[in-house]
Structures are given as structure tokens and as C-alpha cells.
Amino acid sequence: MEEQIFFELNSVYRDNMRIKGYTFGSGEKSACIVGATRGNEVQQVYICSRLINILGQLEQQNKIKDGKSVTVVPCVNSHSMNIGKRFWSTDNTDINRMFPGYDLGETTQRIAAGVFKNVSNYKFGIQFTSFYMQGSFIPHVRMMKTGFEDIELAKDFGLPYVFRREARPYDTTTLNYNWQIWETKAFSVYTNATDSIDTNSAAEAVNAVLSFLNKQGIIDYNCHEGYISKFIDGQELVNVKTLTAGFFIRYAQVNARVKKGDLLAVIADPYTGEVTDRITSPTNGIVFFHADQPVIYSHTPLYRIIPTDDLI
């Protein structure tokens, strides 16, 4: 294992921020794995720490294939993580909206440039990231429709779903998008935690990455290969939202199979307890995402459901 400092930012009163990369094996730049770009992505750093630990063991057992290398960058925003802030500690900009970066630009542009210089030109790029809304997902590989996405390859992670959505203008400055533009096959892996550690979900993500690396001939790792992934397009999902604000009392959890008309949740008046909205499923299906705030705004998407033909 080689530990390198990919980028270092000086600070007048704080310790320098060091962005570290851990490389295993040597030769071809086979795969790069990036963890937290935001300061609250604790689960993402945790997953990377597990991968670094296991890849170190594999390297000692000569199970990194000859001529292949894997690099893990666990955290690119430790300054924000250390003060409990999601975005950049001073100007609140999002490093994951600054790629490919600019080394003569503003602070977060320089950070992004420093990171991108070191994580580009890999064959595969894997990022652990988080959604802007609070909530839980079925673990999945997420891709943007750029014309460069490779859905069949994404199924090699063995996670239950491969999800593709349309790219929006502001996505063009994410790490994932720029990896793809610069010919790295890029994948975002979502687990069902962000600012807390879910060890089961993290273990599933670690296994998915190791399984993927094994299938690409980068490591020699005998493991459970997971699921036969189902591909879903973002437009297929059925959104369930409420027009009422209040307490969000959730009954249906992620991965639940639901039938049309099943009660998913209720919205209750925060003072009287009166049920103001009953949230029912508009379709047979599987709960792919649900919000998890205790109180919600009106017009909030509460569930996203994968429609199925189940007659059970």
C-alpha cells in the first residue's frame, strides 16, 4: 500500500487539509474509488476505510493482479467533516459541483482540480455519494444518461438495482459526469446511510465493489456475487408525494413490496394529532426510496416505487 497526499490546502489557523490516496498494486490505473466529497458523508468514508483495510490484506496475499492498481481516496473534504458541515467550510460551495476543477480558480475549484488530476485516467471510477434529500434507498448503482454509461457493466456490482436518470445542467460539474467525459467508466454507489454508520449496508457496498473488481480481473477475491441486478430507468419510478405538511409517520420501509392501495404513511397535524393525509400506494411495486424526516413540508416526494406486475 502506498499512501500519498494528492492535494494539500494550507490554512491560516487550522491544520492543513490533506487529501490522501491509498494505492494497491502497480501498473495499469485500473480502478479509483472516491468517498466523501461532502462533510456529512460519514458512511462513505467508513466504506472506504473498510475497503482500504481489505485491499491491504489482499495485497499482502498477492491477490491484486499483476499489472493492476486500485486507488482509494476516502475523503476530499475533511475540513468540513471536522466541523460538522455538509459543504465547504467557508463559502458553503459543493466540491462535487466543481469538477473538473480549475487549479488557478477559487478554493473549491482548486480542490476539485487537485483531486481530479489524481483520480482521472483510470479505467473504472466508483464514487460513494449521497442524495440532496434526506431519505433511504435500496442499495443501488446510479448512473447518469450521458451516452457513455455502461449499464451491463454496472450489473457486475451485484447490487439489487442499476438506476439511470437523465443528466441535468448542474450535473455537468460532478465527479461522476467528468469521469465519464474523460473516458473513465463511472459509477455512483448509494447505500442507505449518509451521516451515520450502517455497518450492514456498508458491508454490502464493500462486497459489491470487491465483487466488481474481481469480475474485471483486477483482484482475486472469492465472494458472494450478490444479485442479478435489475435495470430501472428513472422515468419508470412512480413518485408519491403529499400536499400536506406535518408529522410524517411512515409504515412502509425501503424494499417493502406493496400493493396498489396499501397504506404507506400518514401525515398528522403536529398539534392535534389529526390525520391530515393518508398516503397510499398508487401501484403494485417495491419501495425504492422513502423520505425519513420526522416532519415534512407540503409538496414533498415521500416515496419512489418501482412498479411491478405482482398479483400476490
Add this chain to the structure above:
Amino acid sequence: MVQTIASVGLPIDEMLMIQKNRLIPQSGLSGNEKRISIVTGTHGDELEGQYVCYELQRRIKENEECLTGIVDVYPSLNPLGIDSITRGMPGFDLDMNRLFPGSENGSMPEYIASQIINDLSGSAAVIDIHASNIFLEEIPQVRINELSQDTLVPLAKLLNVDYIWIHSSATVLESTLAYSLNIIGTPTLVVEMGVGMRITKKYGDQLVDGIFALMKELGIWSGEVPTPKTPIISEDGEVSFINARKSGVFVPSVEHWKNVKKGDHIGDILNPLTGEIHQKITSETDGIVFTLREYPIVSEGSLIARILA
């Protein structure tokens, strides 16, 4: 007449309302009047537009007989942000000016964004007033995407600003309010002036003069208006950026909107712990300082100044 253009329930006994005030001619509406919309407060820490909204209406009410069209004033597109001194949308930590055109069926911020677009659509002109941020001071200027310059530059020249900056197109900016409106044929001018969390009255007065000149041109105002000043117009290549090479405390040695020569001292980045100068900053070009660092603490990369050659 105050109207609510979007409302959303908040969890505990509160409605979030996006409101506008509509001023119409004393004689009523015939249906043929043009409409100008003044919007501000997308970023909750940018307050320069607040005074403009007030002062514009004060002057209109002084001479209401001169109003021949519709003036819609939207002082706060992000009320929760303004109330909580938060740049983005509290609760989501989202930059509202990266959400447009929004979505009727999207999340709460996307829903609000879609309602704002619906309401502004069809205006003869929209003035979207920003105030830089807390870090930088800007002279009154209009920023125009090069894709819209043919339509917008003639309108911007009327706004009595010092400077018009025609910048290159960037995909990420397609999520802004101005881009989303311009693309559907509603001419929208982005004004940047002053500094975040502050009101600079002279800049506000200057812009209000310009809004009246634009209203006169559009047939919305029949009264006398000041002659707008002639702005400097430039494109990206004529702007040079100075960024900090070191972290520390920036102390300027030039004034905002003053000429500098190549080699002139712009300021120093100091280390108060050691009493040393971390970086002595000089201008790399002859020009005028139209953006100057206001907030003293800087990190490596922080923007110190922009100079128009």
C-alpha cells in the same frame, strides 16, 4: 396589490409564501399593457435588492399618474433564507438559483421554482437583482450570457449601471432563473451590485434611476427619467482574476472601482499569528478594479479582485 404566487405548508403551523406586489395604472388595465418584473432575494444573504424594491415603489407612488404599464415587485424569492440569514434554501441546503426551471411535480424547492417561472413568464423585462455575496464587493453591473447578448445588451444599457459583462455560456448556468426565462423568450437581466448582507443606498438609487429609464423605453412609464450613464461593455477576455496564493487575512490597499496600473499594490495577505506578510499582491495589468475582496479571511484560491483591462 399583494399577491401570493406560490405557497407551501411548513410542518409546524406556518405557510411559506412567495409574494409579489402589483402596481397598475390609475386608469385600470386595458389588457395591452406591458409588464416589468423586479425580482430579488433568491440568495438569502443578498439584500441590496430590498432597498431597490422599496425605492422603486415609493417613486412610482409619488407620480402614479405616469404609470402606464404593470410593475410586479418580488422582494423575496427565498423568504426562509432571508429570514435566517442563509444563502441557500434552509432545510435543503440548496442554491435556489440552480433549480430553475423547477418542476410542478418535484420536491418543494423545485415546485416553488416552477411557480416562479410561471408567474414571471411573459414579462416584457425581468430584472433579477443580486448582491454578490458576503465575500466580494461589486460595482453595479449587468451580467449577460453571450447567447442572449443581442436581445439583452440594448436593455442593459438603459439600466444606468457602470458595467456590462458579457460572459461565456456554461452548462451549469442553465439552471439559473435568468437562463430559464431567457430561453423561453422572457428577457431577463441579472444585476450584481454591492456586497452581501448589506444595503448600499447609492447603488440602489442608481439602479432605480435605470429601471425608470427602462420602463420609459418599454412604455410602462410616461414621466421624466434621468439619462442613463454609458456603461463599459466587455467580454471575458478583458477581465483578469486575482486569487489568493496563501491563506491569511487580506488587507486591501486600493479602493473599489479605481484605476490601477500593472505592478500597483492591490493589498497584502497577512499572518496575524507570526506578524508576517504571506503574500504581497500586485496587479498584473492596467485596468479598473470592479470586484474587490470584502471579507478579510482568505484561503488559498479565494478571489481577491477582478480587474477590467
